[in-house]
Amino acid sequence: MTELDLNRHNLYIDPHLSVWGWEIAVYLFLGGLAAGIMILTATLGRAPPAERSRWGRLLVFAAPVALSVGMLALLLDLHAKLHVFRFYTTLRVTSPMSWGAWILIAIYPATILHGLGSLTAAEIDRLAAWRPLRALRLGGLVTWGAGCAGRHEGAVRGANAVLGVALGVYTGVLLSNLGARAAWNSALLGPLFLVSGVSAGAALSMLGPLSHAEHAALRRWDLAAIGLEVALLLLYLLALASGAERSGQGAAALFLGGRYTAPFWALVVIAGLAVPFALEIAAGRHGRRPTLVAPVLGLIGGLSLRWILVLAGQA
Amino acid sequence: MSPRYSMAVDTRRCVGCNACVIACKEENALPPGAFRDWIATETKGVFPHLQQEIRSERCNHCARPPCVRVCPTGASHVNAGGTVLVSPRKCTGCSAxxxxCPYDARFINPKGYADKCTFCLHRVKQGQEPACVASCPTRALAFGDLGDPQSPVARALRARTPKVLKAETGTEPHVFFTR
Structure with missing residues (x-):
């Protein structure tokens, strides 16, 4: 036997690490969701305006909203909230959290420009005349932004796609960079959180009234993302379980018989991946009217994945 | 040449009396439930053939500190003599x-910043030993400049076989344990 007894009892550290809670899980989920929306709206934006629904056009605005709520959760997690400005007084090349802080800032102009470019002329006029914007003398900026987005449509969509991928991967790298925690010590978390974010973005999109073409396109994206997510999850578990390090094997055991087995398989794999995949295949093959079940389950699965992994890394 | 502060813990002398823990709390005015050093008791073997090692542990002031690498604001930094320190005014309390840290050596101070052992740099600069070293009744702790062959830590490491904790993580700790 080997038994290690510590007389230390630091708050959030002992008996096991518990510094990161729901705030980080929600932040990582909403960050991934925003990334997914940015990537998907960048591809949907290639369709002619006539084929696009109002919901599909306005969807891009969900990215900055989701990100803002996520950043609020992140702020709640900080123990020195008044020092939050310190993220923006430096760029630490070796710190993914520092990179992420700057990526988040770049996302606002990119998504808002893309959103303005997706509006019709009448919608732009209504928005520019909106009383709060008028009071802040921002009406002209809205019109200028919409014109600018229209002139550089391809560049704006490209920036959204690139920043979306950066944001999605960053949410995973944030954890995978912390090699001291066995369940996070995997380079697969970056791509895993990226495809999970795309799936969550597609799920959120499918909650609203999309056109038939948009729905079919998003369903294809979601099916591909779910397929990739399953493959990456399998590789992640295999790499942990078959690795030489005992800590990695212990982390894999958390999902294969240990503490997080039931929530992981029930909420992430079955409810979040298998059921939405089956429902979307059925909807596509048999032309069934899509319901909200698949997207709601997809969103629950995406949040559960982050939550369980955040906790498992500290187990 | 700048010094490289290090510590050696003689596990044959350490009796786990907690004097170092209390001295640290006193010296650094740590609030209740906050520890910059602690006693680890590791028992190995099959009864009755057991081996026990008692260690006074703290931040390892690593030469390749992952805490400094991930810090998004530069609050965690390497200071004089290779000591790893935190600037409270720069720390956001993000917990990254x-x-x-593979050693769980840090914690959040109730004032909102990441806190940890400083090797009592404020004492060392005045020519004193860290509080834990000064308080040890069995002289199990040795501190000093690793580059100075006459320093207590260099002599302690020459006399016995040293090891570091979790060497496989590649952090190159500068707290050594001898037996």
Whole structure:
């Protein structure tokens, strides 16, 4: 036997690490969701305006909203909230959290420009005349932004796609960079959180009234993302379980018989991946009217994945 | 040449009396439930053939500190003599450094910043030993400049076989344990 007894009892550290809670899980989920929306709206934006629904056009605005709520959760997690400005007084090349802080800032102009470019002329006029914007003398900026987005449509969509991928991967790298925690010590978390974010973005999109073409396109994206997510999850578990390090094997055991087995398989794999995949295949093959079940389950699965992994890394 | 502060813990002398823990709390005015050093008791073997090692542990002031690497604001930094320190005014309390440390040596001070052992740099600068070293009744702790062959730590490491904790993580700790 080997038994290690510590007389230390630091708050959030002992008996096991518990510094990161729901705030980080929600932040990582909403960050991934925003990334997914940015990537998907960048591809949907290639369709002619006539084929696009109002919901599909306005969807891009969900990215900055989701990100803002996520950043609020992140702020709640900080123990020195008044020092939050310190993220923006430096760029630490070796710190993914520092990179992420700057990526988040770049996302606002990119998504808002893309959103303005997706509006019709009448919608732009209504928005520019909106009383709060008028009071802040921002009406002209809205019109200028919409014109600018229209002139550089391809560049704006490209920036959204690139920043979306950066944001999605960053949410995973944030954890995978912390090699001291066995369940996070995997380079697969970056791509895993990226495809999970795309799936969550597609799920959120499918909650609203999309056109038939948009729905079919998003369903294809979601099916591909779910397929990739399953493959990456399998590789992640295999790499942990078959690795030489005992800590990695212990982390894999958390999902294969240990503490997080039931929530992981029930909420992430079955409810979040298998059921939405089956429902979307059925909807596509048999032309069934899509319901909200698949997207709601997809969103629950995406949040559960982050939550369980955040906790498992500290187990 | 700048010094490289290090510590050697003689596990044959350490009796786990907690004097170092209390001295640290007193010296650094740590609040209740906050520890910069602690006693680890590791028992190995099959009864009755057991081996026990008692260690006074703290931040390892690593030469490749992951806490400094992940810090997004530069609050965690390497200071004089290779000591790893935290600037409270720069720290956001994001806890990234806490999750990055393989030794769980850090904690959040109730004032909102990441806190940890400083090797009592304020004492060392005045020519004194860290509080834990000065308080040890069995002289199990040795501190000093690793580069100075006459320093207590260099002599302690020459006399016995040293090891570091979790060497496989590649952090190159500068707290050594001898037996």
């Amino acid at each position: 450094c806490i999750t990055a």
